[in-house]
Amino acid sequence: MSQSAQPEPVTDVPLLEMRGISKSFPGVMALDGVDIALFAGKVTALIGENGAGKSTLVKILTGIYAADAGEILVDGAPVHFANAQDAIDAGVTAIHQETVLFDELSVAENIFLGHAPRTRLGFVDWKAVNARALALLHSLESNIDPRIRLKDLSIAQRHLVAIARALSVDARIVIMDEPTAALSRKEVDDLFQIVQRLKRQGKAILFISHKFDEVYEIADHYAVFRDGRAVGSGELAGVSQDEIVRLMVGRSIAHAFPKAEVRLGETVLSVEAYTHPTEFRNISFALRKGEIFGIYGLVGAGRSEICQSLFGITRPSAGRLVLEGREIAIRSPGDAIGAGIVYVPEERGRHGAVLQLPIYQNISLPSLSRTSRSGFLRAAEEFALARKYAERFDLRAAALSVPVGTLSGGNQQKVVIGKWLATQPKILILDEPTKGIDIGSKAAVHAFISELASEGLSIIMVSSELPEIVGMSDRVMVMREGLSAGIFERDGLNPEALVRAATGNAGIQP
Amino acid sequence: MIKYLLRYREILLVVIIAVLLAAFSTRSPGFARPANLSNIFNDTSILIILALGQMAVILTKSIDLSVAANVAFTGMAVAMLNAAYPGLPLIVILAAALGIGAVLGALNGILVWKLNIPSIVVTLGTLTIYRGMAFVLSGGGWVNAHQMTEPFLQTPRQIFLGLPLLGWTAILIVAAMYLVMSRTLLGRAIYASGGNPAAAVYAGIDVGRTRFLAFTISGTLAGLCGYLWVSRYAVAYVDIAAGFELDSVAACVIGGISTLGGIGSVAGAVLGSLFLGVIKNALPVINISPFSQMAISGAVIIAAVVFNARQERRRGRIILRDRGASEQIEGVT
Numbered sequence: 129m130s131q132s133a134q135p136e137p138v139t140d141v142p143l144l145e146m147r148g149i150s151k152s153f154p155g156v157m158a159l160d161g162v163d164i165a166l167f168a169g170k171v172t173a174l175i176g177e178n179g180a181g182k183s184t185l186v187k188i189l190t191g192i193y194a195a196d197a198g199e200i201l202v203d204g205a206p207v208h209f210a211n212a213q214d215a216i217d218a219g220v221t222a223i224h225q226e227t228v229l230f231d232e233l234s235v236a237e238n239i240f241l242g243h244a245p246r247t248r249l250g251f252v253d254w255k256a257v258n259a260r261a262l263a264l265l266h267s268l269e270s271n272i273d274p275r276i277r278l279k280d281l282s283i284a285q286r287h288l289v290a291i292a293r294a295l296s297v298d299a300r301i302v303i304m305d306e307p308t309a310a311l312s313r314k315e316v317d318d319l320f321q322i323v324q325r326l327k328r329q330g331k332a333i334l335f336i337s338h339k340f341d342e343v344y345e346i347a348d349h350y351a352v353f354r355d356g357r358a359v360g361s362g363e364l365a366g367v368s369q370d371e372i373v374r375l376m377v378g379r380s381i382a383h384a385f386p387k388a389e390v391r392l393g394e395t396v397l398s399v400e401a402y403t404h405p406t407e408f409r410n411i412s413f414a415l416r417k418g419e420i421f422g423i424y425g426l427v428g429a430g431r432s433e434i435c436q437s438l439f440g441i442t443r444p445s446a447g448r449l450v451l452e453g454r455e456i457a458i459r460s461p462g463d464a465i466g467a468g469i470v471y472v473p474e475e476r477g478r479h480g481a482v483l484q485l486p487i488y489q490n491i492s493l494p495s496l497s498r499t500s501r502s503g504f505l506r507a508a509e510e511f512a513l514a515r516k517y518a519e520r521f522d523l524r525a526a527a528l529s530v531p532v533g534t535l536s537g538g539n540q541q542k543v544v545i546g547k548w549l550a551t552q553p554k555i556l557i558l559d560e561p562t563k564g565i566d567i568g569s570k571a572a573v574h575a576f577i578s579e580l581a582s583e584g585l586s587i588i589m590v591s592s593e594l595p596e597i598v599g600m601s602d603r604v605m606v607m608r609e610g611l612s613a614g615i616f617e618r619d620g621l622n623p624e625a626l627v628r629a630a631t632g633n634a635g636i637q638p
Numbered sequence: 639m640i641k642y643l644l645r646y647r648e649i650l651l652v653v654i655i656a657v658l659l660a661a662f663s664t665r666s667p668g669f670a671r672p673a674n675l676s677n678i679f680n681d682t683s684i685l686i687i688l689a690l691g692q693m694a695v696i697l698t699k700s701i702d703l704s705v706a707a708n709v710a711f712t713g714m715a716v717a718m719l720n721a722a723y724p725g726l727p728l729i730v731i732l733a734a735a736l737g738i739g740a741v742l743g744a745l746n747g748i749l750v751w752k753l754n755i756p757s758i759v760v761t762l763g764t765l766t767i768y769r770g771m772a773f774v775l776s777g778g779g780w781v782n783a784h785q786m787t788e789p790f791l792q793t794p795r796q797i798f799l800g801l802p803l804l805g806w807t808a809i810l811i812v813a814a815m816y817l818v819m820s821r822t823l824l825g826r827a828i829y830a831s832g833g834n835p836a837a838a839v840y841a842g843i844d845v846g847r848t849r850f851l852a853f854t855i856s857g858t859l860a861g862l863c864g865y866l867w868v869s870r871y872a873v874a875y876v877d878i879a880a881g882f883e884l885d886s887v888a889a890c891v892i893g894g895i896s897t898l899g900g901i902g903s904v905a906g907a908v909l910g911s912l913f914l915g916v917i918k919n920a921l922p923v924i925n926i927s928p929f930s931q932m933a934i935s936g937a938v939i940i941a942a943v944v945f946n947a948r949q950e951r952r953r954g955r956i957i958l959r960d961r962g963a964s965e966q967i968e969g970v971t
Contacts, residue, residue: 460844461839461841461842462842478836485900547841
């Protein structure tokens, strides 16, 4: 370990500094004058909810987006990243959640794919590739043979290769965007050892994570973002978790949400000990008429997977489902729709509409069993159904017979929502209902969800957005790693408690 | 006007076919005579029927390369049946053709549905298997005209209102397929399954089952064509209709049916077939060699694919812009 012996650089000049960075997208201010500084040999944890602007910052830092305002300084000198290559040349590299590696290629090929050293004739200089890969792996204190194929490595070793790949561009500033999201505890430990080595080599590390225990374990500094602003930063030592959570969620939530007080009716659906072979275990909850039941948790906690199994996309391996007092089995989405359960998927673009088909055919698609007789379609009934929901949502289109692909994004969304409500469901499952919607439209969506609940529809709402969950739900189930981490009543809804339950620190069970 | 034509592939094809007919009739007076046109249509009937089956499959984002092999096997089977039992009424022969074809098509469908194998692989395999089965069945022998009964050979040739029954069969199938595609649940499921399989699943459509049914339709129509082919050419041998699966795909592509699924119409498949039929019938008339014919057909197919791709880019653009923007703002964190 040649470089690790070198003393920790002690300097007040940050290796990299971003000052007053702003970036807006149509309808959204993603970053609003944020400052952040990264120091050599230090790990800075970037903390914030979904939508706080973390990813935008990473993309500006890696040259994918250009900031609207503000400056970036490396070693105190201003730099300009016009593209991703500029950022790499300045020594910035990023390790993402899912780094793409190739099983059938060798370790060295994976590390140098796309920027392999060449001979004078322009061929790949395999000798140099293998030698440099070996040197890089050695610098990470690993003795992986660079010539073996990636598929023969363990998961932890693959991560090491991914990191070596990131470092192969002579990086000084390393961004780790939720590197632990898919790792077991043991793998996380291995990863942290690597991070320690990088620190000793004098690299500045930006560490993005939702998990507080990890942040406290590895980070020297912290920076908290909220709604596109930097709301706090400094040395982590001596700062309590509660303070950080407060910075993260600190805002008044209640007044912004038009949640109507609904007197809840009888239990409509009860889910009993639902278990999936890999995604979730022993999930039980009851849904009442007119209730908005929130499911909160980190991405990957198993929230969408539960909803998909309730809708028949996947099948649980154990558990019972009781709908209005009768036990039912849902084996396909057709069964679910027939039982009155519909699912509005998160990816409304990909899973929502058949763009080539006309509006009216999209709206009637899940309701065809009602608008047809013995296998034959009834165009008049389809049109009537479509007209009803097009009017309800104020759909703007030349005619109901034009393809959905010709509509604007907002109108496409209306078609997608309309087609689900046209099935006259009893239970509506909404997966991230406002993800990707600008702030103005969010309020309209929330008002609409509230209205549906007060009409007696029962709603299961999956969301990663804390204000939405807290503002809209009658009850909230928090999920962590496939398990229920508790069900919280509306009266006791406390954003900080939800975050704690979801991130797994302090065993708070209501 | 031009824009309107470009928007509606079907109208564009009608215009092109009309222009072709007019051009050919200047070189060879009488080419556009009704009798000759009826002849061309009759000649193209088998291709039309096969292309309609192929269309149903392609619309579901699949492809059926086994149709011509199905024609060969079913044709051989019914010809041998006719030769062995001359007393069997034609209706039994027809039912056998449809039934055998349906079974072969369903076999493709099952493999695609239950084993989740890509259709191009499945049907490339069954293409060889079905033709091999034809060889095994016949021992490599031929069934010739003199072994076939009079009704077997002559029924499709009966002229009714100026058009042989073969042509009327095609018209009947066109009408039936139009009904299936535009008026039935199955037709809608076929369009949805190919247009956006994920959305179709979420809407409660069983995409695998829909593909299975599309393959069964394709197989049934290929079985029908097996009888029609053997009867028309008055001979059955292992290699009949060799390579004809590509004509059926070409007709679909020229007719504007997207190989990505979800886009296309019965009219398109019919016009695509007629276009190929006109070219095939006209080129010998103006003394162009069969080899140039192949080159011309090939060029037209490539032109059609380029044209389709441009159309799709326009029609299929995804403008759930809010969603796209969100990914820019805050990706998967």
